[in-house]
Amino acid sequence: MWPFSHRSKNAKAEAAVAVLGEAKAAVAERWLYFRKAMPFKDNVPLIDIITAFAMPMFEGLRRNLPPLRHAPDAVLLVIVAKGIEQSGTHSRAEIEAALGTPLPD
Numbered sequence: 001m002w003p004f005s006h007r008s009k010n011a012k013a014e015a016a017v018a019v020l021g022e023a024k025a026a027v028a029e030r031w032l033y034f035r036k037a038m039p040f041k042d043n044v045p046l047i048d049i050i051t052a053f054a055m056p057m058f059e060g061l062r063r064n065l066p067p068l069r070h071a072p073d074a075v076l077l078v079i080v081a082k083g084i085e086q087s088g089t090h091s092r093a094e095i096e097a098a099l100g101t102p103l104p105d
Contacts, residue, residue: 012067012070015067016067016068016071016075018067019065019067019068020079022065023061023065023068023079023083024079024082024083024086025083025086026060026061026064026065026083027057027061027079027080027082027083027084027086027087028083028084028086028087029087030053030057030060030083031053031083031084031087031089032087032089034053035089038052045098046090046094046095046097046098047098047099047100050080050081050084050095050098050099053080054076054077054080057076057080058073058076058077058080061076061079062076077099078103078104081095081099081103082103082104085103
């Protein structure tokens with residue numbers, strides 16, 4: 001018996017891509033809850049709010065979506081940013097300005 005799996009070399013990446021829609025939807029839902037439950041003063045920068053939200057969200061994504069269990073923080077940050085965009089509370093331009101980087105489509 002051949003000891004190596006016949007799975008694609010990109011199987012982990014493919015599995016992660018398969019759950020992106022679910023992950024973004026979960027982030028959008030949790031972001032809306034977070035914004036209602038944790039009101040911030042108007043002078044708090046969006047990046048600070050995103051950071052406060054992102055750290056526990058990373059853990060939740062890793063725990064609840066096994067394909068993301070070993071995803072790097074940078075990948076999870078993109079998922080969080082896209083979920084916030086999907087929620088409709090902030091425009092893509094606002095999120096990009098806060099993060100200091102463009103988001104992928």
